[in-house]
Amino acid sequence: MSDHADAQPGIADINYSRFLNSVSAARQQSTMKSLGLLISKSPPSLINLCGGVPNSSTYPFKKASITMHDGSIIEIEEHLMKIALNYSLSQGVPDLVSWLKDLQIRVHNPPTVNYSPEKGQMELCITNGCLEGLSKVFEMLVSPGDNILVSDPVFEGALRVLKPLGCNIIGVPSDNQGIIPRALKEVLSKWRPEDVRKPESRSPKFLYTVPTGGNPIGMTLSTERKKAIYQIAREYDFLIVEDDPYFYLQFTKPLAPSFLSMDVDGRVLRADSMSKVISPGVAEFYRLQRDAILLSADRWLTGLAEWQCPHAGMFLWIKIKNIKDTENLILEKALKKEVIFAPGNCYTIDKSKPCPYVRAAFSSCSPEQIDQGIQRLAMAIREEITSGEEINGFTEENDCSQ
Secondary structure, eight states: OOHHTSSOOOOOOOOGGSSSSSHHHHHOHHHHHHHHHHHHSSSSTOOOEEEOOOGGOOOOOOOOEEOOTSSSSSEEEHHHHHHSSSSSTTTTOHHHHHHHHHHHHHHHGGGGGGGGGGGOOOOOOOOSSSSHHHHHHHHHOOOOOOEEEEESSOOHHHHHHHGTTTTTEEEEEEEETTEEHHHHHHHHHGSOGGTTTTTGOOOOEEEEOOOOTTTOOOOOOOHHHHHHHHHHHHHHHEEHHHHHHHHGBBBBSSSSOOOOOOOOSEEEEOOOOTTTSTTHHHHHHHHHHHHHHHHHHHTTTTTEEOOOOOBBEEEEEEEEEOOOHHIIIIIIHHHHHTTOOOGGGGOOSTTSOOEEEEEEEEESSOOHHHHHHHHHHHHHHHHHTTSSSOOOOGGGGGGGGO
């Protein structure tokens, strides 16, 4: 605990029940799930006439082998195949959950590891990707009319889950270093810190952010900003939903500390991803991809657009000059030239607000394809401007980054 005490003095006593919506609060512990946990900790000699699980001897798959790029082979033997194909605990296969917990402890050293469960002890469950995990979190916490904070612009998938829940999504302005703490304080100024624990205050329940290589803008929150944001979360007693699938795709070392690493209160819910980091050396690969798109942007977009160098992730956030909104540029002109980007308004809370940005994903194309795609974008921009459809009238007030 001493490693964290200097940055985050004191521990807040969080009333978790106030964050749950009525559906979550009404859930009861499953007796069968409790029995399943008991069975998982029992010796192999236990005769299990309790669970209605499939008989693993009926499975058509006996074993499997996976050939790696380097020619090595991973063998999945019969006993592991039976475990993989059969039911498991809701949290995930126990051995995998244990391994992932150890990884989180090694990498993040969360202060909450040794807390009691009621005080916010770190726990972990496995989901089918970050977005399923986020869906579970949002559906556990959000009630219609709740106020929710998100970095603006924001990951489109999160918006897709949040909007049907009927909450008020409040954007917190970001720049090329992520969420601006001063702007967060300004957004929260309509609530008094001493009143936020009162049900009638309707203060925000949580802040959602992608702090590393952020989707879409590619930014990485600095340690100083994370500390400032965490202190604001303590002051206004909201949770932080840390969606961090690009954490291991940082291009410089040491890795930036996570919100989880400074969470002395147990107010951080963290989502990680395996799909983007399953291969060793993948961060170096993406760094080279990043360098390739920056080189192409310098070659073809100088004078036409502005961008910042991302230090993690797989995205370049490009602001097109002299064009108020990029939807027509991308879905009409660029597409005709056989190149596609994500228009910036995919990531804005208010879709009616013009947005002069595009998101370029540099993860899967070759450097040659990247260069050709950026060249085609430049041609489309010049065509859009000279067509007279989107010139003049551009003001900062129309900028979706605000």
